[in-house]
Amino acid sequence: MLRISFRLWSCAIALSITSLCAQQQPENAQSGQPQVKVNVLNVCTPSADEQKEIAAALARVPKQPLFSADFEVTRGRSTLTDMPAMLEAGQAGHVAGEPSVASYVRIRHEFSVQALFSSVQYSFSDDRQSMIETLVFHVREPKDLIELTIEDSASSVTTPLAMLTAATPASRVRLERFGKSSVALVRCQATAEGPAPDQSLYEPLFRSASDVLANYRLLLGVKKIVPEELAKISGASRAKEPAAAKASKPK
Secondary structure, eight states: OHHHHHHHHHHHHHHHHHHHHHHHSOHHHHHTOOOOOOOOOOOSSOOHHHHHHHHHHHHTSOSSOOEEEEEEEEEEEEEEOSOOTTOOTTOOOOOOSSOEEEEEEEEEEEESSOSSEEEEEEEEEEOSSEEEEEEEEEESSOSSEEEEEEEEEEETTSOHHHHHHTTOOOOEEEEEETTSOOEEEEOOOOBTTBOOOOOGGGHHHHHHHHHHHHHHHHHHTHHHHHHHHHHHHHHHHHHHHHHHHHHHSOO
16 A cells, blocks of 8 residues: 555656646747747837937048948839838838839948948939938948948929938938847827927937038038939930830820
């Protein structure tokens, strides 16, 4: 009887331990489903630590860089079928159901002597609804920071030259970090759910980003290059129109 009771007692302990371990396992592991981690960016009101990271990255952008002899200028057209990546939470914007065509110009320069950044790429895009400027600084040896992006936009009711001459202020700053989620600050607008948030605390960051963007407009000569390259795209399109019209006529 003693042996039987000891065995039953041992089995009870074993069953209790097994049950406890099963209860401690996550539900996703029991169902065989992989765990999904979702990071939500607070782009309208970043935290104090995120503000410090943005300010530090902007401060390290060289004001008078030494460019190497190599550079790149490209132009083209791109069909947009998806929602643009620049439309983040808190930004107002309308995306049509039909694909739109955007003309773009890109300018790229390498830094010859710079501790942090290796290159800078400027792009200008016009899809006849909005014009967008994007300035991207790529880090030479990514450790914590991978790249810094500054962006602004304006309605296409004006001309590209007018937008560039007016020095449109930055409306978005984004840090891509190595092994961490991104950090972003966006000029947020009022929505149907409520009014625009108070972003007066972040005005120094927007102002600093706007100063960087204005400085690199001059350094990269975008006021001259962008209108000239866009005119070449328009000229090429007009040159194709007569041939297309001729082919459409009935014989």
